[in-house]
Amino acid sequence: MATDQEMKSEFKRSGFKLVEEDEILKRCVTLCINYSLTPSELVSSWELYHLNRQCIDQTVTKDEIDGFIVHLHNQQKEAILKEASGLHIYSHRDVDMLLDGIPEDTEEVIVTTPTNKSQRLHPDPFDSVNRSKDYGYSSAKSAGHVTPFGRRVDKFVVKFSLGDATANAENGNKNDVESSEDDMIIKRVQTSHRCSLKVNGSGPEPGCRFMYDRTEDRFNALENRIRKHADAFAASGLYEEQVDPAVASQRSIFAVGMICCDGEGHLNDKSILLQSSAMRTSGQRVPLDLNRLNQFSIFPGQIVGIEGQNPSGHYLTASKLLDSVPLTATPDVDLPPAKKQNLDQEVLAVADESREKSEVSFVIASGPFTTSDNLMFEPLNELLAYVKRKPPQLLVLLGPFVDSEHPEIKKGTVDATFDEIFQIEVIRKLQDYVEFMGSEVRVVLVPSIRDANHDFIFPQPPFNIRIPDLEHQMTSLSNPGTFEANQVKVGCCTVDVLKHLSGEETSKNPSGVPIDRMSRLASHLLRQQSFYPLYPPPESLPYDSSLAPKALQIPSIPDILLLPSDMRYFVKVLSIGEGEDAAKCVCVNPGRLAKGEGAGTFVELTYNGGPESMHASIISI
Incomplete structure (x- = not known):
């Protein structure tokens, strides 16, 4: 009790x-x-x-x-x-089904393979009204049925704005939603210049061999992380020579190691261990006492530098904790340089590589892209209608696209393959979008481990998208992945690392000092130079240690970091380092485009050289 x-x-x-x-x-x-x-x-x-x-x-x-x-x-x-999987909660949709004249004996539908593919695939992928008659996974709704998503009143309302520019969303103006075709052509002519795009190729490739990692791979991945951070601390010249924290010493020492938990429960002040490098020191775990520190934030898998004393050899009492690798650290010599794929038809000159960052406009949205009561992808249709009226240079879509957690997908009641749903409801619509808007717009897709039509592995290879004549406008990244648009570096990871860190982090803060915890959680990724610094990962994450070392590394602090999460949407400017040398990064959680049966949010962002001249708006769809 x-x-x-x-x-x-x-x-x-x-x-x-x-x-x-x-x-x-x-x-x-x-x-x-x-x-x-x-x-x-x-x-x-x-x-x-x-x-x-x-x-x-x-x-x-x-x-x-x-x-x-x-x-x-x-x-x-x-x-x-x-x-209670067999429990059914009756709602207005059950009444609508009866009023639509559906006989009672059709409640249990025997799923069969359609004889004609056209019976399943509707002719117009943008037509959500007639889909229920033509598409097999329309959730048995009549053509005149209006979904809860379609009943929403306020459309495209700005929830949050950051920057000096005036918010320019529709704010519920329904007249703009019904734009004429002539207006759409005018908007297309006014599209801004096309941005350059380079994709970092350090992630897994499509068709890669995975889930064959060995215990040796897991050990080497952790050992290399500790060694890399230890080398960075030593190269900075700001700290004493590193020693084994498990060896008794009467003087103050400096050691580098990984935070571990003594047990399977949540990390607390009695269960903190420090594991040092097996190659440089003994590799033993020593209990760590942080009671003398006024402020800290730690989690399992975090690599830290510790200044303290261990007079008995059994307990290391910390007087200072360093959770950030010095920004002057040299890159890891063991890792090959990341390959970069130039997606421009023209080859950039060497002089262009050193040019200053130019303005880039983004629209960023994270899945699910359809509501939980159907597979009509209405939120995605609304998003594409918005970017047709206000086209960005880069449309970034983060998975899941065909969500394995969707009720219809989980029950297996659809009569189309997952890949067919993805190709028709996502790829075909995006193809129509880029063909209509012209060569000025580009689309980037990032998969999720929740995508039912893709490899269930993390790190995750990109989608294998091959569309003739459009390969320079539609591309897919690995998960996590990085790219450069007009020299603006962008990193993204669709695994909910913020939520995972939130459940494992233990912190101590000075009383009376306001703390922005979401900024602190996001900063852990940059301080640890890893898209997923938590270890061990939760059982639900299909983590592959043989693929992780190259794919999860953040070699340099990006200008923009995209971290979609189930937690509340935000746009925050993170500062890593101190003084004038501090590096700044814009961290974005766009929220989910669809939330249950209702509408979610997306982000419209214009980046012009730095966070000071940036404007971002979080818009409810």
């Missing part, structure tokens, strides 16, 4: 300060009893609730408890519905 003291210690360990402590603890203990939760589980749920509300203040007030109770109730309801 939970006690007030246990609850208080869990909140304190997570960095939260309680206002009106007695009242809050009393209500939290009651919640633990009512929802059968431990204090640790309750505080973890509070952290998720706190992050989704994007609260900067790390305080808990009794006024927030009522909203938290609703959050817990929804979590429990979702868990019950997930366990």
